[in-house]
Amino acid sequence: MNLTVAIIIFYIGRTLARGVSTLIGKALLHRKVDRAVVSFLSSIVYAAILIAVALIALSHLGIQTASFIAILGAAGLAVALALQGSLSNFASGVLIIVFRPFKAGDFVDVAGISGVVERIDIFQTVFKTGDNKKIFVPNSQITGGAIVNYSAEPQRRVDLTIGISYDSDLRKAKQLLEEIVAADPRILKDPAAVIAVNALADSAVQLIVRSWVQSTDYWQVYWDTLEQVKLTFDQEGIEIPYPQMSLHLRKEEKE
Incomplete structure (x- = not known):
C-alpha cells in the first residue's frame, strides 16, 4: 500500500x-x-x-x-x-525579467553606462553604446543602483537654457524663441512649449525653452534648436554674452 x-x-x-x-x-x-x-x-x-x-x-x-x-x-x-556573486547576478536577472524596468531596444542609463539594451541574460545584460561598443554589465550592478529609462514614455521634454546680454531686447529675444519653436513641426503643440525668464545671472539674462517632442526626435530637435537660436540671434542682433564681471575702480584722495 x-x-x-x-x-x-x-x-x-x-x-x-x-x-x-x-x-x-x-x-x-x-x-x-x-x-x-x-x-x-x-x-x-x-x-x-x-x-x-x-x-x-x-x-x-x-x-x-x-x-x-x-x-x-x-x-x-x-x-x-x-557562487555567491553568480547567484546575486542570477537573482538580479530574475528581478529584471519579472519587473521589467526596461526591455530590449530601450535606451537607458544604468551603472554609469548609457546605451541601448541589446539582450537580457540570466547573469548579465548586454548594452550597445552610441559609438557601437558592446558592454556586458553584471545584473547585480544594475539592480543595485538607479535605472533611468529614456524610452519608457513616448514623449520627452527638451530643456534648453539660453543666455542673452543685459543690453539686448528681452521681449524681442522671447519672440524670436517662440518663432523658432513654432516653425519646427517636430515640436508638439500639446503640451505647449514654455519660454520664460529663468534667472538674472551674473553675466546674462537666462531664458528657458521647454518643449515636448517624440522620444525618437529628442536629440535631433535639441541640436537643431540650439543651432537655430545662435543663427537667429546673430542675425537679429541679440547678444549671447561671455561670462564676464564688471569692476568699478574708485580713487580716494588723501588730505
Missing part, C-alpha cells in the same frame, strides 16, 4: 511539476523574455518541484528523508557560498 501511494504521489507530482513549469514558461514568453532564459528558469522550477515530490514519496515508503534534506541543504549552502 505504501509503495502504491508513493508511486501515485510521484506520478501526480511529476505531472504538477511539468504543468507549473510550462505555465511559467508561457507567462515569461508572453512578456517577451528571451527563450533561452525561459527554458533555463522552467528547468529550475521543474527540478525543484520534482525533488520535493521525490522526498515526499520516499517518506511514504518509510525512508527517513531527514538525512537527504540535510545533505541537500549542506550541498546547497556550499554551492551558494562558492
Whole structure:
C-alpha cells in the first residue's frame, strides 16, 4: 500500500511539476523574455518541484528523508557560498525579467553606462553604446543602483537654457524663441512649449525653452534648436554674452 501511494504521489507530482513549469514558461514568453532564459528558469522550477515530490514519496515508503534534506541543504549552502556573486547576478536577472524596468531596444542609463539594451541574460545584460561598443554589465550592478529609462514614455521634454546680454531686447529675444519653436513641426503643440525668464545671472539674462517632442526626435530637435537660436540671434542682433564681471575702480584722495 505504501509503495502504491508513493508511486501515485510521484506520478501526480511529476505531472504538477511539468504543468507549473510550462505555465511559467508561457507567462515569461508572453512578456517577451528571451527563450533561452525561459527554458533555463522552467528547468529550475521543474527540478525543484520534482525533488520535493521525490522526498515526499520516499517518506511514504518509510525512508527517513531527514538525512537527504540535510545533505541537500549542506550541498546547497556550499554551492551558494562558492557562487555567491553568480547567484546575486542570477537573482538580479530574475528581478529584471519579472519587473521589467526596461526591455530590449530601450535606451537607458544604468551603472554609469548609457546605451541601448541589446539582450537580457540570466547573469548579465548586454548594452550597445552610441559609438557601437558592446558592454556586458553584471545584473547585480544594475539592480543595485538607479535605472533611468529614456524610452519608457513616448514623449520627452527638451530643456534648453539660453543666455542673452543685459543690453539686448528681452521681449524681442522671447519672440524670436517662440518663432523658432513654432516653425519646427517636430515640436508638439500639446503640451505647449514654455519660454520664460529663468534667472538674472551674473553675466546674462537666462531664458528657458521647454518643449515636448517624440522620444525618437529628442536629440535631433535639441541640436537643431540650439543651432537655430545662435543663427537667429546673430542675425537679429541679440547678444549671447561671455561670462564676464564688471569692476568699478574708485580713487580716494588723501588730505
